Amino acid sequence: MSFASDTAKLGTETAATAAGLGVLRKLMPLAGIVAFLLVWQVFVVVWKMPPYLLPSPVAIASTFVTELPDLLRHGWVTVYEMIAGYTLAVCVAIPLAIAITSSARFNEFVMPTMLFFQIVPKVAIAPLFLVWFGVGPTPKILVAFLISFFPIVIDAAVGLRSMSTEMADLARSMGATRLQVFARFRLPTSLPYLFSGLKVAATLAIAGTVVGEFVGADKGLGYLLLVTNSNMQTSLMFATIVALTIIGLVFYYSVELVEGLLIPWHVTHRAREESGTM
Amino acid sequence: MSEPFIRLTNVGKVYQTKTGPTEACSDINLDIQKSEFVAIVGPSGCGKTTILKMVAGLAPYTAGTITVGGKRVDRPQTDVGIVFQEAIMLDWRDVLENVMLQIDIRHMDRATYEPVARGLLKATGLEGFEKKKPYELSGGMRQRVSICRALVHGPTMLLMDEPFGALDALTREQISMDIQRVWMESRKTALHITHSIPEAVLLADRVVVMGPRPGRIVEIIDIDLPRPRRLDRLPERFHEYSTRIRNIFKSNGVLAMD
Ligand SMILES: Nc1ncnc2c1ncn2[C@@H]1O[C@H](COP(=O)(O)OP(=O)(O)OP(=O)(O)O)[C@@H](O)[C@H]1O
């Protein structure tokens, strides 16, 4: 017991330094961005760059604040289209992955078609969607759907196939039904793979939406990008890019948050033990 | 003598592979009585895992017949507990729930079996670890959880495929003693596969010695030693049995691997 209390004391002494180090480590990724912005700011000021070519970070920030209502108005449209397309992709991709992993026949039948649609450049189909569905949200949702669909299917299928034969044997020796094997063994085993697909798709969905808006729209951040570009409102254009980046990041981390809640047992979410100064 | 619980008659298995047929084992004749503990020792690749899987109904045999409890094995056996070579854990369930998995899948009563599960965990030295997740356990602890899971539902037959294969000698000895204790209380019919001669002699009523590929039974040796057998008080006869098995391996051109 005395040994335990000794180590506990040692623990509290180093805890403060460890916490400090922890905060530093969390801020590390930001340091690069801050340095980048600093260099940018200095560059613009020293070389007296004209704002229509390259506005300074400070100018962009102030535009972002003053134009916030407009950015929000267009931002909501983009967010709605992105989430709708992504959700649609999830709802179609997961059942499809289940189907192709349950039936070899279906897999042979669907895989080439799916690959074909994945290889056809989405940018090239987008104008078609515009012809078919008009300037409303539908074409954007469809492009976002198409672009996020593939990684989800592929990773979900890999995950659903990743259960070991020993685990299958274990399940069979317990007399598990097909449904039990799926719900209790196969599906949970697949979740880490599924989420890696969901995260890749989350980063692609925003790009798909913007492509959709580029082709033809009267609102949305993609539309705003085109307008500001042709009006030489470079500062607002940068602010729009910042808004898009924020949306993409928030979306990605939301998916990661859900992942952490659903599969806290996976190696990527286990509490990290203190590794000291490595 | 009554009808044996597990009976293998002229059993053989040929795997059909892309590079042609592989004979895993042939002419396996083995009777296992109810409540008997039988160990199989043999060199790597002689078909031990294959035999266990065929008895469990997890792999079809291509020759002969296997019966369990008088019935021909033609589908996965479910009145069984299996411990695989690698501990198979569901990472998303804690230790107790990994044992209770057996109960959940079989729709047995949780309230009745949770005390059983806790008792088994205690008997195998895992008291206090019930709420730990599998990744927080050592290899030996995971294997103990597998053993508890194989026993919790009270199966009539216990099949173990080199459950300590990946463990160090010290842990092997410890878990061997755990198994002996639990087995003496429950007296399941047990088939235990191992690479280790002392482990086989320590645990088994009979040791089946297999020759190199394609696997055949070379000899079956009765181990007539009183139980509980203790590692710190091994009688002279224990060593005689071990030497005898080792000599069988030597004369078959197999080096014992312990
Ligand atoms: N699924 C399979 N497909 C084809 N051949 C197999 C398969 N499983 C085993 N074999 C072959 O059957 C033979 C016996 O394999 P088995 O796994 O039963 O050996 P083992 O005695 O358990 O070996 P080890 O002690 O190394 O685990 C080997 O020659 C192996 O190559």
Ligand SMILES: [Mg+2]
């Ligand atoms: Mg084996």
